[in-house]
Amino acid sequence: xxxxxxxxxxxxxxxxxxxxxxxxxxxxxxxxxxxxxxxxxxxxxxxxxxxxxxxxxxxxxxxxxxxxxxxxxxxxxxxxxxxxxxxxxxxxxxxxxxxxxxxxxxxxxxxxxxxxxxxxxxxxxxxxxxxxxxxxxxxxxxxxxxxxxxxxxxxxxxxxxxxxxxxxxxxxxxxxxxxxx
Amino acid sequence: xxxxxxxxxxxxxxxxxxxxxxxxxxxxxxxxxxxxxxxxxxxxxxxxxxxxxxxxxxxxxxxxxxxxxxxxxxxxxxxxxxxxxxxxxxxxxxxxxxxxxxxxxxxxxxxxxxxxxxxxxxxxxxxxxxxxxxxxxxxxxxxxxxxxxxxxxxxxxxxxxxxxxxxxxxxxxxxxxxxxx
DNA sequence: ACTAAACCGTGAAGCTGTAGACGGGTCAAT
DNA sequence: ATTGACCCGTCTACAGCTTCACGGTTTAGT
Numbered sequence: 001x002x003x004x005x006x007x008x009x010x011x012x013x014x015x016x017x018x019x020x021x022x023x024x025x026x027x028x029x030x031x032x033x034x035x036x037x038x039x040x041x042x043x044x045x046x047x048x049x050x051x052x053x054x055x056x057x058x059x060x061x062x063x064x065x066x067x068x069x070x071x072x073x074x075x076x077x078x079x080x081x082x083x084x085x086x087x088x089x090x091x092x093x094x095x096x097x098x099x100x101x102x103x104x105x106x107x108x109x110x111x112x113x114x115x116x117x118x119x120x121x122x123x124x125x126x127x128x129x130x131x132x133x134x135x136x137x138x139x140x141x142x143x144x145x146x147x148x149x150x151x152x153x154x155x156x157x158x159x160x161x162x163x164x165x166x167x168x169x170x171x172x173x174x175x176x177x178x179x180x181x
Numbered sequence: 182x183x184x185x186x187x188x189x190x191x192x193x194x195x196x197x198x199x200x201x202x203x204x205x206x207x208x209x210x211x212x213x214x215x216x217x218x219x220x221x222x223x224x225x226x227x228x229x230x231x232x233x234x235x236x237x238x239x240x241x242x243x244x245x246x247x248x249x250x251x252x253x254x255x256x257x258x259x260x261x262x263x264x265x266x267x268x269x270x271x272x273x274x275x276x277x278x279x280x281x282x283x284x285x286x287x288x289x290x291x292x293x294x295x296x297x298x299x300x301x302x303x304x305x306x307x308x309x310x311x312x313x314x315x316x317x318x319x320x321x322x323x324x325x326x327x328x329x330x331x332x333x334x335x336x337x338x339x340x341x342x343x344x345x346x347x348x349x350x351x352x353x354x355x356x357x358x359x360x361x362x
Numbered sequence: 363a364c365t366a367a368a369c370c371g372t373g374a375a376g377c378t379g380t381a382g383a384c385g386g387g388t389c390a391a392t
Numbered sequence: 393a394t395t396g397a398c399c400c401g402t403c404t405a406c407a408g409c410t411t412c413a414c415g416g417t418t419t420a421g422t
Binding site for chain 2: 053056057058075078079081082085086088089090092093095096097098099100102103104114115119122123124126127128129133134136137140141144145147148151152
């Protein structure tokens with residue numbers, strides 16, 4: 001049986017955080033001492049370990065509780081969080097662009113600030129990539145992060161229609177139907 | 182002269198937001214009507230336009246005030262925010278990885294929708310790029326579109342400091358001082 | 363037995379930025 | 393003058409904690 005501050009130290013949390021979790025019904029101690037002290041069991045410890053990792057993944061206290069209570073709807077909550085993270089990252093990247101532009105106003109100028117398709121291809125060719133290597137790279141991109149692949153193609157100024165074409169043959173190439181054959 | 186809700190609508194903000202800005206001394210109306218209503222001048226409107234764009238870049242109210250008051254330390258605040266964004270993105274990517282691992286346990290799915298440094302390098306390697314080719318590619322990127330190079334590196338979640346390092350040796354490599362010698 | 367340090371519980375307030383409720387004021391049309 | 397539709401200022405609440413204050417408890421050392 002652990003007392004609250006012991007448990008907090010063990011997980012690098014603040015005592016108040018555990019008090020808060022208790023108050024929110026996320027983690028209640030399984031017992032109390034004679035003096036009314038919270039006593040956490042070994043099972044509580046394991047539950048807390050799970051809680052900590054879910055919270056590290058960015059789940060809210062509410063979501064974490066849902067995952068731990070229902071147990072079955074877990075995947076859907078996690079997937080929703082994954083989607084939310086994507087949105088957050090895109091929002092931050094928009095902020096990056098905004099700031100980069102603000103900072104550029106004072107310093108520098110002249111060279112283009114974004115890359116188009118031709119420039120990109122030229123850069124890859126300069127690095128020794130041939131058509132087949134690029135096909136492989138597209139396929140890999142499509143396989144690992146389809147959303148990001150789409151976003152990237154759009155950022156090169158490629159039309160949405162054409163991105164669809166590229167992505168389709170990227171997916172096909174990944175299945176072994178490589179374009180050059 | 183605008184009244185508070187008019188101004189809020191004009192900028193797509195909530196009335197309470199302007200009330201808050203007034204309370205925090207970020208934007209105080211330059212006058213009051215007989216009935217005690219806040220009245221915003223044309224100058225206030227311009228100031229608000231600036232405020233909105235800084236806030237869109239993710240500056241806190243406090244930081245925004247600092248930028249608008251001091252005027253000269255502007256760049257340093259913006260750069261600090263840029264660094265903070267990088268850190269936030271990396272934190273989110275860490276959450277992505279964590280979630281992807283959690284989800285992969287039960288089912289395959291939930292691929293990340295943005296790319297980080299490791300994924301990017303892995304994709305290029307899969308396409309047959311070696312270290313030297315990547316160095317060439319960076320050099321080419323830096324030569325043709327330094328700003329875009331910077332933005333691209335940031336989008337991978339690389340810290341601003343590290344992007345400076347990469348860009349410096351990219352520039353050096355382009356001058357013939359290639360890293361492999 | 364006594365004291366000091368370290369602990370405990372409860373309760374409240376503070377943080378950011380926004381949203382909403384509340385009661386009263388303003389304004390056009392009747 | 394009165395109705396109704398807005399509008400205003402002020403106050404409270406939200407997440408997810410942290411910090412602070414108060415007073416009781418345990419523990420170690422003398």
